[in-house]
Amino acid sequence: MxxxxxxxxxxxxxxxxxxxxxxxxxxxxxxxxxxxxxxxxxxxxxxxxxxxxxxxxxxxxxxxxxxxxxxxxxxxxxxxxxHGTCEFRTDDGRFRLDYATLGRRxxxxxxxxxxxxxxxxxxxxxxxxxxxxxxxxxxxxxxxxxxxxxxxxxxxxxxxxxxxxxxxxxxxxxxxxxxxxxxxxxxxxRDHGVSWLGLLAQAPPSLDAVGYALHPHGFAGHMARTPHVTRYYLQYERGTPADTWTEDRIWHELDTRMRTDDHGPLHHGPIAHRTVVDLExxxxxxxxxxxxxxxxxxxxxxxxxxxxxxxxxxxxxxxxxxxxxxxxxxxxxxxxxxxxxxxxxxxxxxxxxxxxMIRLLHAEPGQPHGESFFHESLRRSRLASLRTSRTHQDWFAENYVGV
CATH class of the missing domain: 3.50.50.60 (FAD/NAD(P)-binding domain)
Structure with missing residues (x-):
């Protein structure tokens, strides 16, 4: 040497x-x-x-x-x-996991x-x-x-x-x-068949948690970066260029999928950066x-x-x-x-x-109605277990934070 x-x-x-x-x-x-x-x-x-x-x-x-x-x-x-909290928003309401108090803490x-x-x-x-x-x-x-x-x-x-x-x-x-x-x-x-529009917004975080929203329009995510910048994700049609949607449409979709009418508004701001991420x-x-x-x-x-x-x-x-x-x-x-x-x-x-996590957050792409219903039922069951089972919550926390 x-x-x-x-x-x-x-x-x-x-x-x-x-x-x-x-x-x-x-x-x-x-x-x-x-x-x-x-x-x-x-x-x-x-x-x-x-x-x-x-x-x-x-x-x-x-x-x-x-x-x-x-x-x-x-x-x-x-x-x-x-940071030690995440929040799930679904048709059945919302719930939080303080994962810093779960699993290995x-x-x-x-x-x-x-x-x-x-x-x-x-x-x-x-x-x-x-x-x-x-x-x-x-x-x-x-x-x-x-x-x-x-x-x-x-x-x-x-x-x-x-x-x-x-x-x-x-x-x-x-x-x-x-x-x-x-x-x-x-x-x-493995190509998971899902794409995200990744966004950096010049706006303060709107939640004191990582937000995961499951909505019929698709997934939306909220992740704090700094006191003045927030990372957002929107499930996006595969093959669509990142600059296709206007900022007004982006914020409309974020508000809709994050269910701001029920859970409070998002802080809006200029979109400083955007990119398409194909989940692979x-x-x-x-x-x-x-x-x-x-x-x-x-x-x-x-x-x-x-x-x-x-x-x-x-x-x-x-x-x-x-x-x-x-x-x-x-x-x-x-x-x-x-x-x-x-x-x-x-x-x-x-x-x-x-x-x-991919299977939890997204509808199964391109599935016939019967199989899609099966997958959606499994997602609801997983979320219900995550909401109510301490054993499931401990497992989630250990894997969510660990590598």
Missing amino acids: TQRQNTPAPRNTADVVILGAGPAGLLLANLLHRNGVDCAVLERATRAHVQTRARAGFLAATTVRTLERHGLADGLHRRGHR DQHTVYPQQDLVTDLLTHYLDAGGRIHFETEALAVPDPHSTRPTVTVRDADGRPDHWQARYVAGCDGRHGAARRSLPPGTVRHH SDVVQPLRHGSLLLAGDAASLISPSAAKGANLAVLEAELLAHALTDTLAHGDRGALDRYSAQALTHIWRAQDFSLW
Whole structure:
């Protein structure tokens, strides 16, 4: 393993080249750098874009503890806030679950992902870490090589390459790591047939809870982000561009589905950002392919229905950091295979709960009347059990907050 020295490492080599500067890539970089592992991060976007791209904002208790354990939680302790309640609104009325008092009594910390990314990036650069923005990884041509090469396009658009002992693919489902997987790699994929219009509104939260509204028009969701910004979701017809609906129509649908006539008005404000999210899940198995390791969305895509994506990314990054350190520092040849098995155990559990939430929140798309009635009856039964059964509530709380 190459130890950090006063003289800089050659520009285009590193023991570990990390693709992607999201939560997984940046946490991995921080942990490896602290452990004396020579690493470099390659990110195709600009630094400004990385620090402002809006993503999820609900951090699980295990994620917070991980960041605390490594001295990376200062920002979220200053600016994040705890959250432990969700509210369901249906034709049968509404009910609340104070999940912070149920199950393991854990709660979320609301902290926008772009703020977490900024924190991780600042820590990494302040410690002397290497990152190259506007450097797009194109491929890892031979991931089973003992010295794999990453072909890139640099900030000036010129071809270049990096050489490593290991490549950590944290660059998402469409990145170079996924594209470089060898033929025959097992990829489990499921399209849930549901789309959301994701919205960031410049308006204060209207509930002191995460709101889940089940309505004949489709699902609507309310998630606080900051005292002045709220995340909303609207179930949306597949294939419809994000800019099709006017702001007036968006707020009308939110008011209707959230049943504001019965439960109080929403705070309206300008829509600052909108995007269409097709609810899909997929998992690559295994997560190790020779010298190429996957983490974050490159390892598994999970629907946003249960806010697991960023939390899985943090968990996987810590596991991968331990495995790479054990491999490079201690010659533990089985560490990277154990990483794959351990991470997949958590991934499949999160996928299971995410699917449960999808089925709870949405009508079954494209089903004949009889089957649709069957599914709707099951949804009502699940909600009734969640409203009344302490055992069911404890199960929900443990899975809702945990990864």
